[in-house]
Amino acid sequence: MMFQDKLINSHPYIKYIIVTAVFFLVLLIDLQFIIFTSRTINLLIRVVYFGIMALGFNMLLGYAGQISLGHAAYMGLGAYLTAYFSNHMGWNFMIILLLSGLIPMALGIILGLVALRMERLYLAIATLGLGVTGQMIFQEWRAFTRGFSGIRLERPEILGFAFNNSRHFLMLITVILLLVIILTYNFSRSRTGRALSAMRDSEYASQSLGISLFKYKLLAFAASSFYVGIAGSLYAYAERYVHPSTWGVELSLDMLAMVVIGGLASIGGSLVGAGFLVLVPRLTAATPVLADITNMNYILTGLAMILVIKYMPYGIYTTIDLKLIQPYLMGRSGENFRYQDLKKESDS
Amino acid sequence: MIKRTMQVLAVLLVLTLAMGTTILAVEQGVTDDSITVGSVGVTSGPAAFIGIPYYEGIEAYFKSVNAAEGIRGRKIELIQRDDEFDPAQARDHIEALIYDEEVFAIVGQLGTPGVISSAGLVQEAGIPSVYFGSGAAELTELGENFFPVQPNYVYEGMIMAKYAVEHFEAESIAVLYQNDEVGIDGIEGIEKGLSEMGREELMSDDAAISYAPTRTDFTAQIQQVMVEDPDLLFIFGLSQTASLIIRTMEDFGLDIPMLTTYSNADVSFLDTIEPAETAPNVIENLHIMAWLEVDEEGMEPMEEAMAEFYPDSTINSYTMAGWVAGETFVAGLRAVEGELTWENYLVAMDTLHFTEGMAPEISYQPGVREGVTHMAVLRVVEVNGSYEFEQVTEFQEF
Numbered sequence: 001m002m003f004q005d006k007l008i009n010s011h012p013y014i015k016y017i018i019v020t021a022v023f024f025l026v027l028l029i030d031l032q033f034i035i036f037t038s039r040t041i042n043l044l045i046r047v048v049y050f051g052i053m054a055l056g057f058n059m060l061l062g063y064a065g066q067i068s069l070g071h072a073a074y075m076g077l078g079a080y081l082t083a084y085f086s087n088h089m090g091w092n093f094m095i096i097l098l099l100s101g102l103i104p105m106a107l108g109i110i111l112g113l114v115a116l117r118m119e120r121l122y123l124a125i126a127t128l129g130l131g132v133t134g135q136m137i138f139q140e141w142r143a144f145t146r147g148f149s150g151i152r153l154e155r156p157e158i159l160g161f162a163f164n165n166s167r168h169f170l171m172l173i174t175v176i177l178l179l180v181i182i183l184t185y186n187f188s189r190s191r192t193g194r195a196l197s198a199m200r201d202s203e204y205a206s207q208s209l210g211i212s213l214f215k216y217k218l219l220a221f222a223a224s225s226f227y228v229g230i231a232g233s234l235y236a237y238a239e240r241y242v243h244p245s246t247w248g249v250e251l252s253l254d255m256l257a258m259v260v261i262g263g264l265a266s267i268g269g270s271l272v273g274a275g276f277l278v279l280v281p282r283l284t285a286a287t288p289v290l291a292d293i294t295n296m297n298y299i300l301t302g303l304a305m306i307l308v309i310k311y312m313p314y315g316i317y318t319t320i321d322l323k324l325i326q327p328y329l330m331g332r333s334g335e336n337f338r339y340q341d342l343k344k345e346s347d348s
Numbered sequence: 349m350i351k352r353t354m355q356v357l358a359v360l361l362v363l364t365l366a367m368g369t370t371i372l373a374v375e376q377g378v379t380d381d382s383i384t385v386g387s388v389g390v391t392s393g394p395a396a397f398i399g400i401p402y403y404e405g406i407e408a409y410f411k412s413v414n415a416a417e418g419i420r421g422r423k424i425e426l427i428q429r430d431d432e433f434d435p436a437q438a439r440d441h442i443e444a445l446i447y448d449e450e451v452f453a454i455v456g457q458l459g460t461p462g463v464i465s466s467a468g469l470v471q472e473a474g475i476p477s478v479y480f481g482s483g484a485a486e487l488t489e490l491g492e493n494f495f496p497v498q499p500n501y502v503y504e505g506m507i508m509a510k511y512a513v514e515h516f517e518a519e520s521i522a523v524l525y526q527n528d529e530v531g532i533d534g535i536e537g538i539e540k541g542l543s544e545m546g547r548e549e550l551m552s553d554d555a556a557i558s559y560a561p562t563r564t565d566f567t568a569q570i571q572q573v574m575v576e577d578p579d580l581l582f583i584f585g586l587s588q589t590a591s592l593i594i595r596t597m598e599d600f601g602l603d604i605p606m607l608t609t610y611s612n613a614d615v616s617f618l619d620t621i622e623p624a625e626t627a628p629n630v631i632e633n634l635h636i637m638a639w640l641e642v643d644e645e646g647m648e649p650m651e652e653a654m655a656e657f658y659p660d661s662t663i664n665s666y667t668m669a670g671w672v673a674g675e676t677f678v679a680g681l682r683a684v685e686g687e688l689t690w691e692n693y694l695v696a697m698d699t700l701h702f703t704e705g706m707a708p709e710i711s712y713q714p715g716v717r718e719g720v721t722h723m724a725v726l727r728v729v730e731v732n733g734s735y736e737f738e739q740v741t742e743f744q745e746f
Contacts, residue, residue, distance in 0.1 A: 038443045139527075139560055148528030148561050150435070150461065152468055164472060166443065239436055241465035245562070246436075 013185045016267070020178045024171065031167050041166045042238075046278045047271070048173045049234040050254075052180050054262065054270035056227025057255040062265035063188055064220035065200030067120070069252045070127035073134025074104040074225045076247030078232025083151040083242045084144060093156035093237075097176075100233035101226040108225025109218060116217045131252050138244040150243035153236060163237075173234050180227065181267055187223065188265070196220055197265070228255075257301055261308050263315025272317040277301060377452030378688050381418075384425045385677065386445030388466070389458025389481060390433040394588070397616050398666050399458055402481060403428050405670020406456050408653040409678070419681045422688075427451060431462050438462025439469065446473045453478060453693070456673030460484050460529050470494070476693050478680065479673035483611065484529045485536075488717045493690075495697055496719045497676050497710055498669070499610065499639050501530055501584070505537020506544070506746045507723050508582055508607055508637060513547055515725060515741050516605060518579035522555040524569055524593055525584035531558065534584035534609065541746065552576070561589060566596040574602060583608040591621040594634065598627040606630075610637040613726065614665040618735050623728075631735060634728045639720045640668055641708045641743045650706065668706060675705040708743065721745050 030036050036044075053075060060066050078100040085096045115126045138145045145151065155163045156172070163169040187193050195216050198206040203213055236242050254277055261276050263269020281297035284290045293299070312319040377384040387406065391399040407426060414423040427449055431438035438459065445451050446469065454470060457463050458481030470477045471491050478495045480487055485500040499507075512518045523538060525531030535556055542548050555576045557569050570593070573581060583590050583606055590612050597606070613636045623631035650671045654663055661667070681688070683696035701711040708722050722745055726737040 037448045039440055039448070042440045042443065142527070147532075148526070149532060150464060150529075152464065154468065239439060239465070240468050241435055241439065243435055243461065243465075 013182055016178060016181045016185070020174060023174060027167060027171055027174075038166060041170055043278060043282060045166060045170050045173065045238045047275045048170065048177050049231050049238055050258065050274035050278055051271040052177055052234065053228055053231035053255060054258040054274045055180060055184050055267065056224040056231060058259045058265060058267075058270045059184070059187075059227060060220050060224035061256070061259055062263075062269075063193060063200065064196040064217060066116070066217055066220055067124045067256075068127040068221075068224075069124050069249060069256075070129070070131030070134065071224065071228050071255055072247045072249065072251035073131045074108060074228045075232035075235065075251065076134060076138055076242075076244070077104045077107065078229030079236040079242045079246075080138065080145050080151070080232075081229075082233040082236040083153045086153045086156075086236075087151065093158055096156075097230060097233050100236075101230040104229030104232070105222050105226040109222045112218050112221035112225075116214060116221060128249065128252075131247075131249055135244060135247050135249075138247055145242070145244060148244060150241055152241050155240065156237050169238065173238070176230075176234065180230070184267055192216070192219060200265075257305055259315070261301075261304055261316060263318035263321075266315060266318050266321075268321065269315045269317035273315070276304065276316070280304070376450040378422070381422055382425055383419065383422050383681070383688070384427060384449070384451050385453045385455045386427045386429070386442075386449060386451035387454060387456045387458070388429045388431050388438050388441040388445070388462060389456070390462075391428070391430040393432050395433045395459070397620075398481075398587075399430070401616075401661065401664050401666040402456070402458060402670040402673075404654070404658045404661050405650070405667035405672075406674045407670075408650065408657050408667075409671050409674030411657045412649070412653040413674075413678055419678065420688075424678070426455070431459065433459055433461070435461040435465035439466040442466035442469050446470075446475055452476075452688075452690075453677065455479060455677045456481060456670060458482070463487065464529060467494075474690060476680075476690060476697065478677045478697070481669065481673075483533070483609075483719075485533045486529070488719070492698065492714075493694060494717060495676070495680075495712060496717055497672060497707065499720050499723060500718070501533035501609065502537035502540065503718065503721060503746065504609060504637060504723065505534040505539075505584070506541035507537075507744070508534075509538045509541030509545065509547075509550075510744070510746055511607065511725050511741065512550065512580050512582075513545055516580045516607075518550060520555070520576070520578045521551050521580045521582060522557065522573050522576045522578035523551065523582040523584060524557050524559065524566075524573065525582075526561040526586070526589055527558040528561050530561075530586060530609070530611070531584045534582075538582060538584075544746075559585070559589065561585070563589060564592060566593050569593070570596045570600050570602060574600065578604065580604065581606045585609075587612055587617050587620055591617065594621050594630060595626045598630045601629075603630055603633065605633050605635060607635045607637070607725065610639050610723070612636055613638050613737070615736060616664055616666070618728065623735055624733070631728055632730065635740070636726045636728070636737065637723050638726050638737075638739070639723050640665065640672070640706060641722065641724070642668070642706050646706055672705060672707050672710075675707075676702065676710055679705065679710070 057071055060068055081100045081103055082096050085091050111130060115123060118126050139147055155169055163172055195211045199211060199213060199216050207213060258273030258277050259270060262273025280300055284296045284300060290296045308316060389399045390396060410424040410426055429441035431441055453476040456479045460482040463480050463482045464484060467490055474493050476493050479497045483498050483501040483504060485502040487494055487496045488500055512521050523535055525535045542550055555578060557572050559569055581604055583593055590608055621627055654661060679702040680693055680697040680700055683700060684692050686692050698712055698714050703709050707720055722743040724739055724743045725741040727740045728735050729738045
């Protein structure tokens with residue numbers, strides 16, 4: 001077995017660390033020689049925080065098989081909490097970030113206790129109601145959100161260093177993304193993660209194995225609310241402005257689109273999906289003929305969803321991974337890593 | 349292994365941050381023969397009817413200055429970016445203009461949400477930002493590099509209250525205001541104005557009726573106004589909602605005088621109402637605030653420039669606003685003593701007293717950023733089947 005193979009097998013998420021390190025190096029070079037424009041850096045920042053959001057939503061939809069059309073409300077809550085704590089309390093960045101995940105998570109558990117007694121379409125409608133209610137609260141609760149006036153806030157500061165420069169901020173949230181990826185990877189391969197997957201594949205079979213559907217559905221709901229709250233916090237810091245129009249049902253549908261287009265139950269898929277939804281509108285706007293067609297980005301996103309469901313039912317990333325990357329790795333080492341992973345899990 | 353990799357990443361992060369970033373030169377955007385400035389505002393989508401003539405006004409002024417040999421031999425170049433009325437896009441564009449395009453100043457940024465969302469960036473960079481297509485009162489308090497021109501909505505609210513008492517002789521008023529920076533500032537100004545005149549009794553708490561700027565149905569709000577039965581209705585909302593309110597008033601037969609913000613003072617706003625079709629009875633009750641006091645002679649330079657550079661375009665109040673934005677920026681340039689740097693420009697603007705332009709008077713003092721304070725009331729009148737404005741009061745201060 002080659003060294004790389006041993007490395008990948010002993011530390012399965014090393015590929016994420018390597019990719020992050022390479023990305024970091026590129027950013028380091030960019031910092032000194034200014035290769036990317038500020039606009040490109042801001043787009044990359046969006047890919048990162050939407051990536052965390054998509055990872056959270058994938059936890060619910062991809063790993064646990066539960067639908068929600070109201071997750072934008074949790075992200076909005078995370079963003080408003082960050083703005084409020086930052087402007088009124090002046091708390092430390094890490095504490096604010098953590099609270100902006102934990103409070104939506106607590107709310108997610110409370111609402112989940114009610115909503116998760118429902119299934120499929122009824123769950124979708126119940127969570128849609130939650131999302132719409134959340135947005136109305138953001139619009140009307142001026143003391144907390146400043147309503148349609150929106151809230152401005154500053155970029156975070158750590159140990160006296162202010163991340164005002166967008167390049168510095170991108171590096172910071174890339175590190176956070178890496179931590180979230182490692183957490184997700186371990187979670188998905190833990191006892192809980194396996195129980196979620198079992199529940200998604202067959203509720204009857206999983207119940208016969210002693211898995212409490214309600215407990216694990218609630219866990220998935222809580223974990224995804226936490227992630228989405230964190231993404232909301234990073235959104236607020238990144239954009240430095242929080243406005244209620246952001247947290248509508250369109251954002252919840254974007255989450256759905258990201259994980260379906262990128263790949264269900266896949267870390268790489270979440271990131272690819274986020275990249276797709278952030279970059280397609282910008283590429284559309286930069287293309288001469290397409291730019292003249294109103295709402296072309298929505299049309300393309302809808303078209304992409306139809307094509308992906310038809311021809312790549314596992315999502316863009318997962319399809320490329322299974323058809324190109326895995327066969328390449330198998331051809332090189334003669335072993336199937338997916339099979340090895342499964343074997344290792346069953347052995348343990 | 350993982351621990352070691354994380355350590356390497358942490359070291360990389362610290363090293364990167366320690367290396368710092370490029371420091372901006374204050375003379376950015378200035379060469380021997382040009383001064384590059386930037387602006388962000390909507391020029392596509394439903395609100396494009398504001399942005400397109402507005403930027404034509406700015407460009408027409410700059411082109412006329414350039415045609416007359418520029419400013420000390422330097423031509424002014426404008427980089428305009430479309431934010432589609434989206435605050436996030438506005439912020440991105442402002443950041444790109446400051447750090448990528450390295451413009452000398454931001455001139456005439458258009459649209460309250462975009463202006464507010466990017467204000468922190470402008471504050472942080474210290475770049476001069478002259479004229480805002482917004483009346484948010486917050487702009488008057490953001491710092492020494494902000495130079496608002498348009499009246500702020502708090503002040504406009506105060507002067508509207510004054511006209512309610514003195515011109516309309518109203519015994520009771522009601523206010524429909526959108527619950528964002530525009531309407532909240534407006535209602536604050538109305539209350540302040542009434543209070544300073546000792547006439548708080550004119551408006552009861554129930555007569556101040558808010559609505560979301562995204563609202564499309566005003567039935568409930570108009571019914572509440574009818575319950576209040578006021579002598580005068582203030583509409584503190586921007587074009588889309590204001591035109592729907594006026595149509596709903598027609599539907600309910602609510603035939604009382606209305607007074608709305610200067611942001612709607614243009615014929616293109618009347619076009620969105622389509623008064624002949626949807627509001628033939630109530631439209632002539634519509635009064636609008638105005639802040640530009642221009643006679644035919646004052647209009648001549650703009651009309652000549654527009655005829656030369658944009659012969660196919662119609663001149664409206666947004667074109668005039670753009671022209672004033674250009675005039676104000678250039679007035680500051682002409683007042684600079686010494687090298688053209690941010691510092692010298694800010695010093696020149698800080699004591700600017702400009703009276704030769706289209707606006708009656710634009711002046712600043714250290715720490716004072718009030719914008720224009722003279723306003724008048726216009727009324728909609730029908731002339732040969734089309735609707736236009738007629739001035740019904742003198743320009744006054746509160």
